[in-house]
Amino acid sequence: MENYVIEMLNITKRFPGIIANDNITLQLRKGEIHALLGENGAGKSTLMSVLFGLYQAEEGEIRKNGQRVDIRDPNDANALGIGMVHQHFKLVENFTVLENIILGVEPNKMGFINKNVAREKVMEISQKYGLSINPDALIEDITVGMQQRVEILKMLYRDNEILIFDEPTAVLTPQEITELLQIMRGFANEGKSILFITHKLNEIMEVADRCSVLRKGKYIGTVDIKDTSKEALSKMMVGRDITFKVEKKEMEAGDVVLSVRNLSVFSTLHKKDAVKNVSFDIRSGEIVCLAGIDGNGQSEFVYALTGLEKSTSGSIHLCGQDITKASIRQRSIAGLSHIPEDRHKHGLVLDYKLDENLVLQRYWQNDFQNRGFIKFDAVREYADYLIDKYDIRSSQGAETIVRSMSGGNQQKAIIGREIDKDHQLLVAVQPTRGLDVGAIEYIHSQLVAMRDSGKAVFLVSFELDEVMNLSDRILVMYEGEIVGEFKPKETNVQELGLYMSGAKRDTAKENVHGRE
Template identity: 60%
Template sequence: MDYAIEMLHVTKEFPGIIANDDVTIRVKKGTIHALLGENGAGKSTLMSILFGMYQPNRGEIKVNGKTVVINDPNVANDLGIGMVHQHFKLVDIYTAAENIILGREDKSMFGPLSFANASKKIKELGERYGLYVDPDMKVEDMTVGMQQRVEILKMLYRDSDILIFDEPTAVLTPQEIDELMEIMKNLKNEGKTIVLITHKLKEIKRVADVCTVLRRGKVIDTIDVASTSESEMAKLMVGRDVEFKVDKKEHEFGDVVLKVEHLNVKNARGLSAVKDLSFDIRKGEILGIAGIDGNGQTELVYALTGLSKVESGKVYLNGKDITDLSIYDHYEAGLSHVPEDRHRHGLILDFKLKENYIVHSYDKAPFCKHGVLDNKEIDKYASRLTEEFDVRSGQGIETIARSMSGGNQQKAIIAREVDRSSDLMIIVQPTRGLDVGAIEYIHNRIVNERNKGRAILLVSFELDEILSLSDRIAVMFSGEITGVKKAEETNEHELGLLMAGGHSNA
C-alpha cells in the first residue's frame, strides 16, 4: 500500500533539548494513524514540522511518495495537508460558511462575496461525511462540537486529503466524542488519511489502525492497535506499568465542612454565571463537579475562593461565613486551591520553584521574621516538598518555574496546596494536559487527602477523572446543578446527558 506521509529520520533540536530524535513514521493512505506520547514526547513538534511551522535539522519528508520541503503552512495546504488545532482558529462573529471560505473567497473584482458556490460545496461535503453544520449560524452561537465540525469542513473545503487532529477530544462531551469518532471513521472510509495526536488510549483503541508511540523525542514502537491492549500501550508510552484504578476505600463522612447556600455569581461580562446553587461537602468526601467548560464552574470556584465577588447567597467554611472575606482571609479560614489555570494563577512563572512554594506563606514564620525572608528555612522547606512530591526540574529548587514541564509545574502546585493541610481543598482540572504517569500520581494524592478527612471539591472536564475520584457527582449546566449522583450509581452516559442540559429522569 502507498504511504501518504513518510517522515524519515527527522531530528529537531531546540536549545538544550532534542524534541525529535531520528524519528521515522510512515502513514499509510486511507488509515487513521495515532501518535501517542506523554507531554513533551515530541508529538506536537513532529506535526508542526509536517505542517510547515518548524524546519527539521535533519531528515526527509515525503508526501505521497515525493520528497518535499514544507517551509510554510501554505505549502502544507497546497500539498493537501490540513490541521485541526487544539484551540480552534475561527472568527467568532462570522458564520460557519464565512469561516470556511475565509481566504478562498469566490469574488468578482468589485462585486460582493458570492456564497452560492461555497454553500453548495459545504452542503455536499456535510452530507458526504456526516458533518452537519448550519452554514448561516454564527460561530459564537455554536457548541464546541459544532465549531470543531466547522474546522473539519474548512480542511475538506480546501481539498485536504491528509488531516491532522491535535488532541481533538479535550473539549468535547462524551456524546460529542462519539460523533467525532464516527466522523473520523467516515473520513477514513472516503479515502482520507488521518493523523490523530492524543494521549487518550481509549480513543486510539476506538478509531485508530496503527499507533506510533513516542517517548522523550524517540519512536519507541509502531504497533497494530487491534492486537494491542490499552495497558500495553500505556506501558510503552510511560516506560513502566501504569495502574488505572485508584485505590479508594469506602468510609464514613464526617461533619459538613463547606456549605453553599443560594449562591449567585456574575461573570466578567456581568451576566449571571452561577444561578442559585446550594450544596455541601463533608469531611472525607470528594464532591466532583462535572460539566462542559464554560457552564459556570470557573465562576463558582472564583466565588468560593474569594477571587471574584459573590452576587448573593452565602458560603460557610466550618460554619464560619466566608462569603465576603478577602482572598487572604479565605486561605486563613482553612482553604487551599489548586487553580484551573496554572500559568495565570497557580505559579509566578518567572519565580524560582522555591519561591513558588511560599506564595501563601512568604510573610509567615518560619519563612519570614520581622519582614526579612529566611532563605535557609525556605530552602529546607522547598527541598522537602520537592522530594516528597517528586517534583523534577533542571536545577532543583532554584529552577525558574517557567522552564519546568507542565506535569512538574502541576505537581509543584499540588505539593504546595496539599502541604497546607487545609480542611477544604478546591481542586480544578488537576491533570489537564498531563500524561498517565503524572495523572496516576496526582489522583493518588487527592484520594490520600480524602482519606485523611479533608473535604474536596473537584472540578474537572474529564468525566473519567470525575468518575474515578468522586464520592458524589454534581453536574453543572448553564450555571445550575442539573443533577447530583452517587459515583457508584451513575455512568458516563447518564452524566453526559446531564452535561448537555438534559435531565436524568427525562
C-alpha cells in the same frame, strides 16, 4: 515496499536545550486512521507542526506518495492536501461559519467574493459527511462542538486528503466524541488518511487502525490496534505499567466542612448570572466532583468559593465559619487550599524561583518571615522538603525559575504547596489538565490520600474518566445550575453526558431551583 501516502523519515527537530523529535519515522497509509500517542512533551505536536510546515526539521525528510517534498509553511502543506484541526481552533469569532470555511480560498470574480458558489460546495460536503451546520451563524454564537465541525469542513472544503486531528476530543461531551469518531471513520472509508493525536487510549482502541508511540522525543514503535491492548499501549507510552483504576477505600464521611447555600455569581463578561442558586455540602473524608462541560459556570463558582470573585447572593461556610465575604487570605487561614485551573495565570509566579513559589501561600507566616524580612534559609529548607516529598523535578532545584520547569512539575509544585499547607478543604480545578499519565496517576493518588486523611476535596474536572474514578459524589453543572447529583457506582459516563449537555436534568432539583 508498501505505498504510503505520507512518510516522515528520520525527522529530528531541536530546540535550544532540548531535542523535541529525535530521529522519528512515521508512515501513514492511505485510508487509515493512524493514532499518534504520547505523553505531554513527547513530541507529538512538534512532529505535526513539522508536517504542517510550522517548523522545519533539521534532519530527515518528508515524502508524499514516495516523492520527497519540501513543506516550508502551512500553505505548502495545504497545497499537498494536508489539513489540520488544531487543538485551539483558528476561527474568526465574528465571522459566519461560511466565511470562516472559505477564508483564504474565497472563490472570487474580479475581486468580489462569490459566496453562492462557496455555499453550494460547503452544503454539499456537509450533507455528504453528515456534518450539519448553519452556514450563516456567527462562530461566537455556536458551541465548541460546532466550531470543531467548522474546522473539519475547512479541511474538506480545501479537498485535503490527509487530515490531522490534534487532540480533537478534549473539548467534547461523550456524545459528541462518539459522533466525531464515527465521522473520522467515515473519512477513512472515503479513502482519506487521518493522523489522530491523542493521549486517550479508549478512543484509540475504538477508532484507530494503527498507532505510533512517542516517548520523550523518541520513536518507540508502531503497532496494529487489533494486535494490542490498552495496557500495552500505555506501557509503550510511559515506559512502565500503569494502573488505571484508582485504589481507594470506602468513604468515611465526617462532619460538614464546606456548606454552600443558594450561591449566585454574576459574570461581568457575559452580563448574566454565571452561577445560579447553587447549594451543596462537602463532608470531611469525601471527594466531591463538579462535572460539566467547560464554560458552564464552574470557573465562576470556584472563583466565588475561593474569593477571587464576589458572589452576588447566597452564603459559603467553611468549618462552620462564614467566609462569604472573607478575603482570600482569610479563607486561606480558615483552611482553604486551592489548586487553580490555570496554573500559569493564578497558580505560579513564573518568573520567581521555585522556592519563592512554594511559599506563595505562606511567606507571611512567622515560619518564613521576621519583622517583614523573609527568612530565606527557612524558605529554602521548606522548599527542599517539599521538592523531596512531592518529587518536584527541575534543573536547579529550589533555585530554578519556575517558567523553565515542565508543566507536570509546575503542577506538582502547586499541589505540594497546597496540600502541605494547613487546610480542611482542597479545591482542585482540573488538576491533571495537560499532564502525562504518570503525573496524573501521582496526582490522583495524592488526592485520594488527602481524602483518606480526613480532608474534604472539591474537584472540578471536565474529564469524565477522572470524575468517575476519583469521586465519592458527583455534581453536574449545566449553565450555572446543579442539574444532578450522583454516586459514581450508580451512574455511567453516558448518563452524566446527558446531564452535562442539558439533555436531561433532575426533576427533583428542577423543583428546588424552580423558585426563581
